[in-house]
Amino acid sequence: MTPFARQVAAVVAATQPGEVLTYGEVAAEAGRPGAARAVGRALAASDGLPWWRVVSADGRLLPGREDEHARRLIEEGHRCHQGRVHPRK
């Protein structure tokens, strides 16, 4: 596992049920601000992580798997609708 992927895994694994992060936030926490894109790559390759707690900056869910993503988020108390997770706050 590469250093970056390892960092990403650590950040995502540390998330709590009910909380959501954006790819950009994860990238920053992983020590690579601006590498949001690479985060998605790392998550796709990773395994056994609560990946559903990571969404795009505008709340968009996984293209093509929006139903599954939404289902998992709803299980943790979030409100989703049409491939979107409602904005926090």
Added chain:
DNA sequence: TATCTGACGATAG
């Protein structure tokens, strides 16, 4: 070493 790719982000129209 050079290119291509994608679970991104911000901006402009």
Added chain:
DNA sequence: CCTATCGCCAGAT
């Protein structure tokens, strides 16, 4: 609200 662009990065080829 939507698409089009451009800048960004780690990985894979």
